[in-house]
Amino acid sequence: MFRYRLYPDSKQISILEKNLSATCFLYNKLLEAKIKAYKNGGKSLRKFDMNNHIVKLKRKHPELKAVHSQALQNVSDRVDKAYQNFFRRVKEGKSKAGFPRFKSFRRYKSITYPQSGFEIRSNKLRLSKIGDVKIILHRPVQGKIKTLAIKRTSTGKWFASFSCGVSIKESKHRFPDNRIGIDVGLESFATLSDGIKIDNPRYLIASERRLKLLQRKLSKKTKDSENRRKARLEVARLHELVTSQRQDFLHKLSRFFVQKYGIIAVEDLNIKGMVRHPCLAKHINDASWGTFFRNLAYKAEEAGCEVMKVSPNKTSVTCSQCGTDVPKTLAIRWHRCPNCGLHIHRDLNSARLILSKADTAGTAGFQACGEGSSSLFESSPSAKQEAPSVRVG
Ligand SMILES: [Zn+2]
Numbered sequence: 355m356f357r358y359r360l361y362p363d364s365k366q367i368s369i370l371e372k373n374l375s376a377t378c379f380l381y382n383k384l385l386e387a388k389i390k391a392y393k394n395g396g397k398s399l400r401k402f403d404m405n406n407h408i409v410k411l412k413r414k415h416p417e418l419k420a421v422h423s424q425a426l427q428n429v430s431d432r433v434d435k436a437y438q439n440f441f442r443r444v445k446e447g448k449s450k451a452g453f454p455r456f457k458s459f460r461r462y463k464s465i466t467y468p469q470s471g472f473e474i475r476s477n478k479l480r481l482s483k484i485g486d487v488k489i490i491l492h493r494p495v496q497g498k499i500k501t502l503a504i505k506r507t508s509t510g511k512w513f514a515s516f517s518c519g520v521s522i523k524e525s526k527h528r529f530p531d532n533r534i535g536i537d538v539g540l541e542s543f544a545t546l547s548d549g550i551k552i553d554n555p556r557y558l559i560a561s562e563r564r565l566k567l568l569q570r571k572l573s574k575k576t577k578d579s580e581n582r583r584k585a586r587l588e589v590a591r592l593h594e595l596v597t598s599q600r601q602d603f604l605h606k607l608s609r610f611f612v613q614k615y616g617i618i619a620v621e622d623l624n625i626k627g628m629v630r631h632p633c634l635a636k637h638i639n640d641a642s643w644g645t646f647f648r649n650l651a652y653k654a655e656e657a658g659c660e661v662m663k664v665s666p667n668k669t670s671v672t673c674s675q676c677g678t679d680v681p682k683t684l685a686i687r688w689h690r691c692p693n694c695g696l697h698i699h700r701d702l703n704s705a706r707l708i709l710s711k712a713d714t715a716g717t718a719g720f721q722a723c724g725e726g727s728s729s730l731f732e733s734s735p736s737a738k739q740e741a742p743s744v745r746v747g
Pocket residue numbers: 673674675676677678691692693694695696
């Protein structure tokens with residue numbers, strides 16, 4: 355993903371805003387049609403049907419014609435995706451599956467050009483039906499461009515995000531034999547199997563704290579007041595800062611790993627019930643872990659190293675030296691093995707265990723590390739699930 359700041363002039367801003375409001379309108383129309391079709395006999399409206407519907411809507415609502423046609427069709431993709439996510443959540447048995455919602459203009463923030471309708475010309479981005487918008491290309495776009503998203507932030511800045519396909523090189527990793535296990539945790543952002551701890555940077559912790567404070571202040575302001583509007587803008591600004599600081603940290607961190615290690619072992623956080631503890635959900639790291647693992651995965655592809663996901667089953671219990679189960683509550687921060695006498699920090703024990711699970715999986719096939727043992731996981735005294743007395747935030 356390559357992201358650049360855009361500097362549209364006032365005329366272009368007004369066209370962009372109109373584009374956003376037209377696509378937002380379309381999103382809600384398509385969602386409405388999809389819901390209606392579903393209620394009238396459970397038939398599902400496919401992307402193809404929605405695209406046909408767009409043609410009809412265009413006749414009735416000429417403002418849609420101001421938007422590039424592919425950007426309109428992309429809205430069908432979004433509605434479709436929102437539905438797929440909804441059904442996935444239902445299937446996973448999430449109690450609050452959250453039916454796809456209609457969007458307000460304030461919450462509708464981007465237009466996507468799937469294949470065409472844009473072109474980069476030195477310091478200008480040519481957008482079909484919008485014009486040549488000034489763009490700051492602080493680094494070159496690499497790889498084949500797949501899609502372009504034009505985004506408006508809640509503070510009114512504009513960005514262009516290019517998503518590109520990586521050209522997978524047959525390049526060998528410089529250190530194919532370097533292997534590392536990573537345990538993501540509460541005390542530190544991550545603990546490595548070689549004993550190194552990685553913490554959230556101080557500046558990030560500081561801005562997170564300040565954000566929480568401002569959010570609390572915002573909630574106390576009277577509705578629809580000028581003060582509330584100001585406070586909301588302030589929160590949005592800080593939110594943007596926190597997001598970009600966090601992303602910067604996670605990018606640098608994942609780059610460090612893929613350059614240094616040939617094999618990186620992490621826990622598979624997708625296993626049901628993982629981070630969703632009410633207490634942990636508020637934690638600063640909650641949002642970051644997923645992003646970090648995604649970054650690792652796609653950067654690994656480019657760097658020619660391998661990310662192995664192992665089951666989180668018992669990674670906080672089993673002794674990494676002898677394999678004995680040593681159950682402990684989250685309050686107990688040290689792993690003391692009664693069998694072999696190993697005495698190390700619990701996160702380090704987990705990191706070592708994650709690495710050894712990956713080693714076993716590498717030689718004995720992936721079933722060896724307990725793929726799909728989510729029921730086992732739920733009943734096991736895994737620390738990441740108990741979390742009775744953790745202090746967070
Ligand atoms: Zn032991």
